[in-house]
Structure formats: C-alpha cells, structure tokens
Amino acid sequence: MKDKPYEVFEHTADIGIRVKGKDLKDLFRNAGLAVFAISTHKQFTRNKIHTSIIIKQKADNLEELFINWLNELLSLSSAKGLIFHGIKINKLAGNSLEALVVGSDIANYKVNTEIKAATFHELKIKQNDYGWLAEVILDV
Amino acid sequence: MSDINLEKIDDFRWRIPKAYKPGMRVPGIIYCDEKLLKDIRQDKALEQVANVAFLPGIVNASLAMPDIHWGYGFPIGGVAATDPENGGVISPGGVGFDINCGVRMLKTNLQYEDVKDKLKDLTYALFSDIPSGVGSKGDIRVSAKEEQEILIKGAQWAVEKGYGTQDDLDCTEENGAMPGADPEAVSERAYERGKAQSGTLGSGNHFLEVQVIDQLYDRNACDALNLDLGQVTIMIHSGSRGFGYQVCEDYTRSMMSCLQKYNINVPDRQLASAPLKSDEGKAYLGAMKCAANYAWANRQCLMHLTRLTFEKIFNLAWQKLGMFLIYDVAHNIAKIEKHIVDGQEKTLCVHRKGATRSLPAGHPELPERYKKLGQPVIIPGDMGRNSYLLVGQDGAKETFFSCCHGAGRLKSRTAAARSINLDTLLKELESQGIIVKASGRGTIVEEAPQAYKNVNDVVSVVHNTGLAKRVCRMRPLGVIKG
Numbered sequence: 001m002k003d004k005p006y007e008v009f010e011h012t013a014d015i016g017i018r019v020k021g022k023d024l025k026d027l028f029r030n031a032g033l034a035v036f037a038i039s040t041h042k043q044f045t046r047n048k049i050h051t052s053i054i055i056k057q058k059a060d061n062l063e064e065l066f067i068n069w070l071n072e073l074l075s076l077s078s079a080k081g082l083i084f085h086g087i088k089i090n091k092l093a094g095n096s097l098e099a100l101v102v103g104s105d106i107a108n109y110k111v112n113t114e115i116k117a118a119t120f121h122e123l124k125i126k127q128n129d130y131g132w133l134a135e136v137i138l139d140v
Numbered sequence: 141m142s143d144i145n146l147e148k149i150d151d152f153r154w155r156i157p158k159a160y161k162p163g164m165r166v167p168g169i170i171y172c173d174e175k176l177l178k179d180i181r182q183d184k185a186l187e188q189v190a191n192v193a194f195l196p197g198i199v200n201a202s203l204a205m206p207d208i209h210w211g212y213g214f215p216i217g218g219v220a221a222t223d224p225e226n227g228g229v230i231s232p233g234g235v236g237f238d239i240n241c242g243v244r245m246l247k248t249n250l251q252y253e254d255v256k257d258k259l260k261d262l263t264y265a266l267f268s269d270i271p272s273g274v275g276s277k278g279d280i281r282v283s284a285k286e287e288q289e290i291l292i293k294g295a296q297w298a299v300e301k302g303y304g305t306q307d308d309l310d311c312t313e314e315n316g317a318m319p320g321a322d323p324e325a326v327s328e329r330a331y332e333r334g335k336a337q338s339g340t341l342g343s344g345n346h347f348l349e350v351q352v353i354d355q356l357y358d359r360n361a362c363d364a365l366n367l368d369l370g371q372v373t374i375m376i377h378s379g380s381r382g383f384g385y386q387v388c389e390d391y392t393r394s395m396m397s398c399l400q401k402y403n404i405n406v407p408d409r410q411l412a413s414a415p416l417k418s419d420e421g422k423a424y425l426g427a428m429k430c431a432a433n434y435a436w437a438n439r440q441c442l443m444h445l446t447r448l449t450f451e452k453i454f455n456l457a458w459q460k461l462g463m464f465l466i467y468d469v470a471h472n473i474a475k476i477e478k479h480i481v482d483g484q485e486k487t488l489c490v491h492r493k494g495a496t497r498s499l500p501a502g503h504p505e506l507p508e509r510y511k512k513l514g515q516p517v518i519i520p521g522d523m524g525r526n527s528y529l530l531v532g533q534d535g536a537k538e539t540f541f542s543c544c545h546g547a548g549r550l551k552s553r554t555a556a557a558r559s560i561n562l563d564t565l566l567k568e569l570e571s572q573g574i575i576v577k578a579s580g581r582g583t584i585v586e587e588a589p590q591a592y593k594n595v596n597d598v599v600s601v602v603h604n605t606g607l608a609k610r611v612c613r614m615r616p617l618g619v620i621k622g
Contacts, residue, residue, distance in 0.1 A: 010552040012183045012210040063409075064396060071389050078382045079332040112582040113553075114622075116237040116385045120392075120409035121212035122184075137212055139237050140553065 006034035015113070015138045016122075022131040025089040028066065028097065031134055032073050032087045035118070039140075040083050040109040047105035051082055058096040063123055065095050066134065070118035073101065081106045113140050142186040146170070146177075152605045156190050156202075163405060164193040170204040171539075171601055179550055179593055183210035185217070192220050194406045195413060197228025199481055199488060203539050205495050206601040207548030207593065211236070213410030216494035216549075219542045221479065223488055224416035229404060230424055231413035232395065234491030235474050237388040239428055240435035241346075241379030242470040243545075244312070244443060245518045245529060247365070248450070249462030250372040252352045255617065259350070260575055262453050263618035266348060267577035269449045270442060271340040272622040287335055291323045294433030295440040295468075303444035310507045312468040313497060316436040318475075322426025327390050330427075334383030334434060340442075345587060346622050348446065349375045349520075351527060351614035361531055361611040364513050365466060373614055374463070375520055375527060376442050379472065380435035387431045391424040416489055425474070432473055439468060466529070467516035471496045471545035479540050490540045498532035498543035498608045517608045521547045521595030523576060523587060523619045524569055528599045528610060535606020543608045547595035556591040557582065578621035587621060 001007040001020060009016040017034050021027025055072055059065035073084055082103030091098040116139040124135040147155040149169070154177065156168030168189035172180060180186065185208045192214055193202040199221045208217030213233025222228030255262060282290065290297045295316025298304055309315045353371045356362050367373075380387075395412040398404065398420050404413060414420035443465065447458035454461055474491045481488075499506055499515040506515055514531035521527045525547075536543060551559075562585050569576055578584045603610050 008554055010554055012185075012549050012552050013216055014212065015553060060396065064393075068393060071393075075329055075333065075386060075389065078385075079329055110580070112580050113586075117389050119212035120412075123409075139212060 005030040006037070008038060009135070011137055014140050015115070017136055017138065019134045020130055020132065024132055025092050027132040027134055028069055028092060028099070029087045029089050031066070031070060031136070032084065032101070035070055035073060035115060035138065036077070036083050036085065039113040039115050040111045042108055043110040044108050046107045050102050050104050051080070052100060052102050055099045055101055056097070061095060062125055063120065065097060066125055066136070067118050067120055067123065069097060070136065074115055074117060077103065083109045115140055142181045142184060144186045144190070152601050156186065158193070161190050161407070163407065164190055165195070166193050166198050166201050168193055168204065169201045170208065171605055171607070172206040172208070173597070173601055176206050176593065176597055176601065180208055185210045185215040188213070188215035189218065191407045191411060192218055192234070195220060195222060195229055195231065195411065196404055196415070197222040197224065197226045199223050203542065205542070205544035206598045207494070207544040207546050209548045211493065213408055214491065214493040217544060218493045219491065219495045219539055221488040221490045221540045222416065223486060225486070228416050228489060229413035230416050230421045230474055230489050231411050231491065232388045232391045232424060232428070233410045233412065234493050235388065235428060236472045236493050237385040238379035238472055239384035239387060239431035240470045241472040242435060242439065242468060243375060243377045243518045243520055244439050244468035245466045245516070246374045246443060246463055247367060247466055248372045248374065250454070252370045252372060255350070255372050258453055259618055262350060262449070263575045263577055263620065265449050265453055266350070266446065266618065267620050270348060270445050270620060272579055272620060282335065284331070284335070287331060288323045290437045291321050291326065291430035291433050293317055294436040298437050298440035298444065304440050308440060308443070308465045310509065311465040312436060313470055314436070316440060316468070317433045318429040320426060321429035321433050322423070323430055325423045325427040326387060326430050330383050330386035330390065333386050334381065337381040337383065340381060340438070346378045347523070348442065348620040349523070349527070349616050350618035351375060351616050353612050354526070354615045355613040357610035357612060361513060361609070365516070365611070367612055372617070374446060375518065376439055376446065377520055378435070378439055378442060380431040381438065383434050384431035387427045391427060395420060395424070428474060432470065435470070436468065467518060469496050469518055477540070480537070488540065490542070492542055494545045495542045496545045497541055498536040499541050500532045500534045500536060503532070503541070514609070517543050519544060519546060519595065519599055522589040522592040523616055523621070524572065524574065524589030525615070526595055527614045527616070528595065529612050529614070530599070530602070530608035530610050533606045533609050536608065539607055543602050544598055547592040547598055549591060550593045551591040553586040553591070556586050556588055560585045560588045560590060574616050574619060576619045576621065583621050
C-alpha cells in the first residue's frame, strides 16, 4: 500500500480491502474510489456525460456510517448504471456525511467483479500515525 | 487459520463445545471428514459457526455443511433454526445478499453423441441469448405493476406470461413462490435495481452449464427420474440479482438498532437480527419472500431462454427435446417450517446460508411425483469437475432437513487470480471437452476448478451421513459464466 491508498487482502469467498486516508474525509473518499477501482476499469467512451449526485448519510456510529456510505455508492451505481470516479466529501461530522459523487455510464467500463455490498464482518476503522486506516470485507 | 479444539463425534461429525465462547447458546456441529477439516481450518469459518450459536432462540446446534467456508456473519454452508416461541430471531446475515440464490436442473432426451458436434455452437448461442455479466439487463422487460406481481407470484408470473408450464411450478421448491410476500416492505431502491434484471444470469459464481451424466449411483432412482448414462442435462445457478442485495442491505441497516432494542448479543454485527415476532422481523420476512419469489421468476425466465436456444440449435420444440425440469432448489433462504424437536412438533425459522433443503421420501411438503423418491437435491461442483443429483434422506432430520449446496471455495479470488493462468486453464478444460464462455476473463480464473474443494469429497460426506443419497453424477460440457 506504499503508493496506493488501498490494497486487497485475502478472503475465501469475498474480497477484503485495506484503505488509508490522512483524515476521515480522505479515508471515506479513498474507500469509495477503491470499491470501483478493484471491480472496474475504463475501457470505452460510449457516453461522455458525467452525472453528479449529492449523497447524504446519517448513522449511529462511525462504523455504520462507513458501511452505509459504501453501500449507498454500490446501490446507486447499480440503480443508475453509473461507475463513480470522482468523490468530494463536503461534510463529515457527528456520524453524518454529505458528499458529491461524479459517475459516468457503466457502458464505458469493463466490469470485472460485481460487488454486492460492504459488510460489517471484521470491519476495522482506526487512527494510526499516518492518519486513518480501515479494513472492510466486500461481498462479491 | 483456526485452531479451535473440536470434539470428534464420529468420522463425519465434529462438535464445537458450547463452552468454547461465553455467549454460545448451543454447540456447533460440523459435517465433514478429516480431509475436508484440514481445508476448513484454513480460514475463519469455524469461528463463524461459533458466532451463529449466539443467536437468541437457536435450536439444537449451529450447523455447518461439508462445503463450509468463510463468509460474512454466517459461514457459507451454515444452517441455523430459531424458535419464535423462545425469542427466536431472523437474521438477514443468515440468508445473505443474494436472497434465494439457487439452482435448477433440467433433463433432455439428447445423448452426448447428439450434442458433441454442436457443442460449440450451442454454448456460444446460449452465451449470446442469455444476458449475463455484471448489471446485465434482460430482454424480458416488466412494468412497475408487473414487478409487484412477480414479487407475489414468483415463477407463476413467468408461466402466466408463457415462459413455462404448470409442470415447472410443481418441480420448484415452494412451487416457485413463497406465500406471505409483502411488496410494501420493499424499498423504492430495490424496485429500481430489480426492474431491468429479470431473466439475467448475473456474474461471479452464477452459471449455466450443459452437462452429461457420467456415473449412476442409484439405478432405481435414475429410472424413476428417467435418467441414464450419457444423457445431456442442464444446470442453472442464479439468484435475486440487485433486488435481493438491496433488500438485505436495507434490513441489515435497520436491524442494527434492533440489537440494542431487543437486547441481542452477537459477536459480529453482520448477524444483526430481530425477533421473528417483532415488527422488524416480520417486515424482513415479508421483503425477503419478495426477493425469493423474484429469484424463482428469474430462474424460470432463464430456463425459458435456454429452451428457446436449444429449439433453435436442434430445430425441435423443447417438449420434443425432453427439456423438463427435474427440480429447483434455493440455497440462500430463511423459511418457516415444521420440525420435530425433542419429540414435539415445532414451527421454526430455518436459515440456510449456502445450504439446500433435503426432504426425505414421504415428507408432506413434497410434490406427489417425488413422494416416494424424496426431494431432488442439486449440488453443482466446479466448471472442470462434477456436479451431483441426490435425493433427501431421513438422516437429514438432524440438520432440519438441510444438506450442502456445492463444492465450497478453497482459494480466495485473489489467490486464484494470482496462481492460475487463463490460457493454460482454458486449454486444459478444452482438452477435457469443456467449452467455457464468460463475460469477463477474470471470472473464469476466479472460478477455476483449483479454487474449489473437490465436490466428490463434499458429496461423499452428505451421502455417508444420510443427509442425502447420491443418484447420479454429471460432468460439464458447455459452461456460461457471468
């Protein structure tokens, strides 16, 4: 994970990702982008339109906010047929979040793996010398 | 890696004692032999068996089938029954995101000799006619009103549209629709994700395979099912697509608050649950049934498209090709069922997360045609080895009439992708007479035979423990992957 903000770790049936961020906003942003980076790569330009969406999430604690955020991205991606390639976390405080996400048509991408959802199983979010680190298992 | 100290019950049963972890309400029982146990110990599945034993109202034991491997919340291959009269809960994590992921098997009256020269055309035509891959959209389009109908009627909706027959419904678990589905309990987002995906295979481990019977184990059962050596069969593995994922996500999210509200203590939040008698528990069950019915409609549509492709390739009506459904089973589901516990009949909620129902001959839930034989139990293997047809046995009483659901993964997807060369794999498969077509090259490597346990070992355990009896074995010819 020296250069990249995330790395994949082993899980028998699913995929684990370890993500870092210099602060919580950076962690949430990097985790959101990692979910799409591991499952897709841009291959075509069939549709040049970029769609911006505001996402608002609230939860009882940081862990739930993190999982809800990733699942909202996956759910929106599937419902709208978009792959998100730009994320700006506008607000993140008191277990609530507001973000601007930018996506383009799934038809522009080669999708390697369908990620069904982010799970709470063995979820870790902790502060370290670098900033913040999260580990999450994604159901594929 | 797990070093849990297991108690050996016999050659095929191992116990995690209740004392292993404070909070376990019942012991864990794992069905496997020494060989499989070595693989099972490689990941955290045994810990998950112990975690499931925390669920309020769990009856007898947290059970694990021989294809058990590390999942999230429940292990994959986990079975747990809970008693609503004893505070029993229902957990979306005990069903999974792909609600009613399942498999159906149909026979043909074609012999291997009839298809071997057409196999490439047939496989390519199936790949082209059946929408597969991530986010695939089907030609079978439904209106918003029809989508609600699918959630209530399941496979019957497809039959009414002309995509099958009443006979198909008789050969589907729950006749292809669970009663009590509640479309009001489903979010708008789930409708949105589900609307374009009817009649699509999906991706990952979902597949459609043309197979040939290469071994008979029970001549009488094969005769009863009109199956013989060299006969071509078809297996379809798919689920509830984005619709089911959304239902699971919505209710996992809402059940987080139930943990505190109902004082439920579980060591993994992916086991979030609510009492079956609570409003939250009832709402999840109603929504889960919608997703289950969606999946049965989906597999019915996929079978219809398969029949049309065979008609095109062989220039014969599917009825003339003998393409009749043997059975369709769910392997990610929670069901309200009657079971005998300590000599008394009880109504329980049986969670099967990567496990197949296995009813013995004479069970009242069986359709008339299978009353004498027992329920067909369909166990797909991997794309290079075998799949099995079994029938349920009396021994499955001890597992709430449950059995394994597949071979079970051995290697992670990343490990498989690292160690397996795609071109070498495809050549190897081709040398065995197997043609593979997939939307993504990565999927083939991730789903390579080396990534799975040997299904022959897994099936041997369920046969030897009397959970189900081997009828016949198939090997793959043409494989379509998402």
